[in-house]
Amino acid sequence: MPESPRDLLRRVFGHDDFRGPQQAIVQHLAHGQDALVLMPTGGGKSLCYQVPALLRDGVGIVVSPLIALMQDQVDALRQLGVRAAFLNSSLDAESASQIEQQLLRDELDLLYVAPERLLTQRFMSLLDRSRLALFAIDEAHCVSAWGHDFRREYLQLTVLHERWPQVPRIALTATADPPTQREIAERLNLTGAQRFVSSFDRPNIRYTVVQKDNVKRQLADFLKPRHGQAGIVYCLSRKKVDQTAGFLCEQGFNALPYHAGLDAEVRAHNQRRFLREDGIVMVATVAFGMGIDKPDVRFVAHTDLPKSLEGYYQETGRAGRDGEAADAWLCYGLGDMVMLKQMIEQSEAGEERKRLERRKLDQLLGYCESMQCRRQVLLAGFGEHYPHQCGNCDNCLHPAATWDATEAAQKALSCVYRSGQRYGVNHIIDVLRGSDSERIRDCGHDQLSTYGIGKDLQASTWRSVFRQLVASGLLDVDTEAYGGLRLTEASRAVLRNERQLVLRKELPSRRERERNLPG
Ligand code: ADP
Numbered sequence: 001m002p003e004s005p006r007d008l009l010r011r012v013f014g015h016d017d018f019r020g021p022q023q024a025i026v027q028h029l030a031h032g033q034d035a036l037v038l039m040p041t042g043g044g045k046s047l048c049y050q051v052p053a054l055l056r057d058g059v060g061i062v063v064s065p066l067i068a069l070m071q072d073q074v075d076a077l078r079q080l081g082v083r084a085a086f087l088n089s090s091l092d093a094e095s096a097s098q099i100e101q102q103l104l105r106d107e108l109d110l111l112y113v114a115p116e117r118l119l120t121q122r123f124m125s126l127l128d129r130s131r132l133a134l135f136a137i138d139e140a141h142c143v144s145a146w147g148h149d150f151r152r153e154y155l156q157l158t159v160l161h162e163r164w165p166q167v168p169r170i171a172l173t174a175t176a177d178p179p180t181q182r183e184i185a186e187r188l189n190l191t192g193a194q195r196f197v198s199s200f201d202r203p204n205i206r207y208t209v210v211q212k213d214n215v216k217r218q219l220a221d222f223l224k225p226r227h228g229q230a231g232i233v234y235c236l237s238r239k240k241v242d243q244t245a246g247f248l249c250e251q252g253f254n255a256l257p258y259h260a261g262l263d264a265e266v267r268a269h270n271q272r273r274f275l276r277e278d279g280i281v282m283v284a285t286v287a288f289g290m291g292i293d294k295p296d297v298r299f300v301a302h303t304d305l306p307k308s309l310e311g312y313y314q315e316t317g318r319a320g321r322d323g324e325a326a327d328a329w330l331c332y333g334l335g336d337m338v339m340l341k342q343m344i345e346q347s348e349a350g351e352e353r354k355r356l357e358r359r360k361l362d363q364l365l366g367y368c369e370s371m372q373c374r375r376q377v378l379l380a381g382f383g384e385h386y387p388h389q390c391g392n393c394d395n396c397l398h399p400a401a402t403w404d405a406t407e408a409a410q411k412a413l414s415c416v417y418r419s420g421q422r423y424g425v426n427h428i429i430d431v432l433r434g435s436d437s438e439r440i441r442d443c444g445h446d447q448l449s450t451y452g453i454g455k456d457l458q459a460s461t462w463r464s465v466f467r468q469l470v471a472s473g474l475l476d477v478d479t480e481a482y483g484g485l486r487l488t489e490a491s492r493a494v495l496r497n498e499r500q501l502v503l504r505k506e507l508p509s510r511r512e513r514e515r516n517l518p519g
């Protein structure tokens, strides 16, 4: 009787049982059927093709773009007694030819190969003469032209199906948004394949979003009760990484910087310390994190807006791999929004690409501004319906207070209009609050009918109003000049009093609370 998948899992890999959908996927493949697997990082994708490759006759061919990781994977498999090898440009001709011989003699269980190698006529004719158990296409989102990791060769992988239609294929990715899923299925000719979609929820991560006011101080307040814990603080620029790391060290934290501008040696050293020592706070650009597997990262803080919800999910997913409570904390303000909008508009990308980036940014802003359960919004972004309140995000724990901001919004919009739709938010707020400054007198804005009509609200409340107006498309930012604010089509309904506007009420900033203290 052939060995059962579970027995093989125990004998070869030493694991007690399959996790989540692994067993169903393994059986599906073992029966010779195609599969599309969407599983978050750390979910256990590798076993989904390794086990069926061992159960079936012949060799499992694994296509992977990550040449650097092939060696590690193959070493780990060999230690388990699996006959594994890889073929990529890092091998000399002799070693490559040895592996080819093993392939032809049916002496391999798993062969990892880079896509450009796989697609050579020479390699394909080798495959014609080999016994094939399955094809696994790892990092399948590389086929998506709009993804971060597009690989042209991935588009040609349909040849696998055309040339060896009887060999089952499994495509795997941790990228989960529905348009990318569809693109993968279509471009890899896997529309008929069964999809195995795991939940992307990370229940132990607590999501919090705060309005940016004085980010260093807010960060220090967030970190204080977490002294001695390991975590990552993401900043947008290298300069901010250096400044923030320096600031945290002054505050008594064990903080290290990480960004592409540092020497490779310093980077490797800091990364090693983060992995090995306890309680290191890594202050980094997004260059840090890929392939980092540290189970006890207790928090991931963002001091600037990330570029997309997907990116945010991946970055925060590095927290709490051990299943213990962890925090994802995001501090953002209007300035971040303006800067990212400018980065998109001023980039060299084509119009279609820009449209996509705008949509991604809007999705992220929707997450930040939402008064709904964060987990619901986050998972909806991955096409997943989360039916209840999670009880483990800021909006569930402290439901946002709201206020009828219709009149305030009307004042804000008409002030933007009357001043000529050219000025940035700080200037408009000064006009609304009737500031007596030279700049305002120079522009003649002390003569505007909207001068001083917003004295009743604090500057931070106005900032919150403007931020929410921009995030919801009621104001637009001029991204060519200096971030001047402009009305949009949608603004009119508010100005004509046809639309009521309920906004989130933000807590006053610490500075303002202190200023208003009695005495
Ligand atoms: P992914 O490729 O989805 O990021 P991996 O395949 O690298 O995830 O697996 C992540 C970790 O989980 C690995 O350390 C792996 O050994 C472990 N793992 C996966 N499946 C199981 C299982 N059924 N039982 C125990 N550990 C597992």
Ligand code: ZN
Pocket: 372, 373, 374, 375, 376, 389, 390, 391, 392, 393, 394, 395, 396, 397
């Ligand atoms: Zn919630």
